[in-house]
Amino acid sequence: MSRLLEIKNLDVSFEQEQGLARALRGVDFLLSSGETHALVGESGSGKTVTSMAIMGLLPIPPGKINQGEILFQGKNLLMLTESEKRILRGKEIGMIFQEPAKYLNPAYKIGEQIAETLMTHFQTDRKAATQQALEFLHLVGLGKNKRVLGSYPHELSGGMKQRAMIAMAICCHPALLIADEPTTALDVTLQLQILRLIHRLKRKFTMGILFISHDLGVVNEISDKISVIYAGKIVESATKNQLFENPLHPYTKLLLLSIPDAAKRGTRLRVIPGTVPDAEHIPAGCSFHPRCPLAEDICHGEIPASIDYDSGHFAACHFVGKKWIDSSK
Amino acid sequence: MLIISTIVFLVIRVIPGDPALVIAGIDASESDIKAIRAKLGTDKPILTQYVDWIWKVMRFDFDTSMISGQPVTQLILERLxxxxxxxxxxxxxxxxxxxxxxxxxxxxxxxxxxxxxxxxSQIGMAIPSFWLGIILLLLLSVKIKLFPLFGGGTLKHLVLPAISLGIARAAVLLRLTRAAMIEELSKEYVVAARSKGLTERMVNYKHALKNALLPVITIAGIQLGYMLGGAIIIEQVFSLPGLGRLFLFGVYQRDFPLIQGGVVFVAFIFSFINFTVDILYSVLNPRIRIS
Structure with a gap:
């Protein structure tokens, strides 16, 4: 499997009135082609900033990329000109968003919004583009009739809107699909349908998927690999099985313990005390130490390095293999 | 419409001044004036006059002018x-x-x-349109003689008055367009449009602009109504024989039918414009289109 997307030491900050917000503090990430790699974290941990940085859509200023590389098929995206990035967007990298209702333009028909993407990237006329749009709507399960094509977003249900958005994102056969919480705004019954659709399309077009979510349950359904992000830094990265069976970072462990489990009915659901720190006030040392049950003096002063503990299972904690959380509590 | 016609009917009868006096002149005798009042119908009780008039208005008959004797409708249509x-x-x-x-x-x-x-927009909102009209006249008609000084008939006569009218309205509309556009550009669908690789031109002028135009069109329609009102002053400045001057002389001469007809007519135009704007709005905004 070739390296499709590789992020190296990406550091992004935002100049704000309250001070400098350090959104990403050296993110490292590797996504191979044809793989679904989930980026998991709480709100404000830097998931969306990462995806916007890949798309080249960070607002600069106030945003600033301080250092790092984003290699897509070997090219450093941060070195490209605006027009080179624009050609990549939509064609090589597609993106779907959390709330399709907001991310679809209310004033244009679905067919038009798909067709314009095709017309931008290929030398097709409107008629051919509309025909292709129809085929993609069929592919995402919206039927092969012209009704959806001629509908405005408000005329469709939430699930249909998300399907239409997916059709829009994959209509140019991108090598990479970024899915930013694509199921969060949907009903639970629809979530699974959309996840299966994304999985099916990934197989069909051999896309790599960067799947952004805060929900480990959803991530468990779809991903091959998982990276856990906390306060702008990846704290653990592993295959799905490694991560679920043997979490190494206390944050990951606590996240897993906070998933409701039918087998543990009647016991109190575990929550992680405290909240993600503001990007303006990131604690010194390991940024998780104020919430960590294992924290000792070293955690206050020293940022733990990310170390490969088991054939590609990375974690950044001082106490891997030395101390562990008692999950029975 | 009924409320407007009632208000205008009452207002012009409350303000002092008698059309019979205007017609008869200063030297007329008491009996002459009484005869004229009888002819005009202003000697009848106000309620009778009101019912008569409303009854006529409902059949689109605005009566005849007390002064010139021509039908009000004809006078309005000539100047419209x-x-x-x-x-x-x-x-x-x-x-x-x-x-x-x-x-x-x-x-x-x-x-x-x-x-x-x-x-x-600051300057446009600050300066009154009649002042701008006078300045334009001085500069472009008196000094450079680019445009005729007064009179009507050709489009050239209307250029300067239209500019004086338009500038102040443009100032308001500009602020609104800017605000609407900024709001639309901050919406999520703009990010999505960029993520599809559309050019900035497409994102701005296709995606954001269409949505931003919705409030702009509503206000532009209302502005048209204001401009009909503003035209009354501007027509004075440029001595244009338009509706404004017609109504103004109607007021000077206490020509009751003309004033009443004029106000009802302008109110009708206002409603018609609003109706048109609503139709236009639904064409542009698919969300309120009735399926």
């Missing part, structure tokens, strides 16, 4: 084309200034264009 052309030209001018400048101001915020737009 000029005033309507003037207002429409003013609207076109204000739209052609406001929308492009407002959009560019929003897209290139804090650029030279944006400051130019802001300065323009």
């Amino acid at each position: 084309p000029l005033t309507l052309t003037l207002a429409l030209m003013g609207l076109v001018i204000s739209i052609f200034i406001a929308i492009p400048l407002g959009v560019v101001s929003a897209v290139k915020r804090w650029s030279a264009w944006d400051y130019l737009g802001m300065i323009f």
Whole structure:
């Protein structure tokens, strides 16, 4: 499997009135082609900033990329000109968003919004583009009739809107699909349908998927690999099985313990005390130490390095293999 | 409409002044004046006059002018084309200034264009249109003789009045366009449009602009109504024989049917414009279209 997307030491900050917000503090990430790699974290941990940085859509200023590389098929995206990035967007990298209702333009028909993407990237006329749009709507399960094509977003249900958005994102056969919480705004019954659709399309077009979510349950359904992000830094990265069976970072462990489990009915659901720190006030040392049950003096002063503990299972904690959380509590 | 016609009917009868006196002249005898009042029907009780008039209005009959004796409808229709052309030209001018400048101001915020737009709208809102009209007359008609000084008949006569009318409206519309456009550009669908690789031109002028135009069109329609009102003053400045002058002389001479007819007519135009705007709005905004 070739390296499709590789992020190296990406550091992004935002100049704000309250001070400098350090959104990403050296993110490292590797996504191979044809793989679904989930980026998991709480709100404000830097998931969306990462995806916007890949798309080249960070607002600069106030945003600033301080250092790092984003290699897509070997090219450093941060070195490209605006027009080179624009050609990549939509064609090589597609993106779907959390709330399709907001991310679809209310004033244009679905067919038009798909067709314009095709017309931008290929030398097709409107008629051919509309025909292709129809085929993609069929592919995402919206039927092969012209009704959806001629509908405005408000005329469709939430699930249909998300399907239409997916059709829009994959209509140019991108090598990479970024899915930013694509199921969060949907009903639970629809979530699974959309996840299966994304999985099916990934197989069909051999896309790599960067799947952004805060929900480990959803991530468990779809991903091959998982990276856990906390306060702008990846704290653990592993295959799905490694991560679920043997979490190494206390944050990951606590996240897993906070998933409701039918087998543990009647016991109190575990929550992680405290909240993600503001990007303006990131604690010194390991940024998780104020919430960590294992924290000792070293955690206050020293940022733990990310170390490969088991054939590609990375974690950044001082106490891997030395101390562990008692999950029975 | 009924409320408006009632109010105007009452107001013009409350203000002092008797059309019979105007017609008869200063030297007329008491009996002459009484005869004229009887002929005009102003000697009848107010309620009778009111019922008579409303009954006629409902059949689109605005009565005849007390002074000239011509039907009010005919008088209005004679003067309407000029005033309507003037207002429409003013609207076109204000739209052609406001929308492009407002959009560019929003897209290139804090650029030279944006400051130019802001300065323009500040000045445009601050100066009264009749003053602008006089200045334009002085500069372009008296000094340079580019445009005729007064009179009507050709479109050239209407250019300066339309500009004086349009500038102030453009200033308001520009602010609105800029604000609407900035709001739309901050919406999520703009990010999605960029993520599809569309050019900035497409994102700005196709995706954001269509949504931003919705409030702009509503206000532009209302502005057209204001311009009909503004035309009354401007017609004085440029001595144009339009509706404004017609109504103004009607008021001077206490020509009751003319004033009443005029006000009802203008109210009708207002409603008609609002109706048209609503239709236009539903064409542009698919969300309120009735399926």
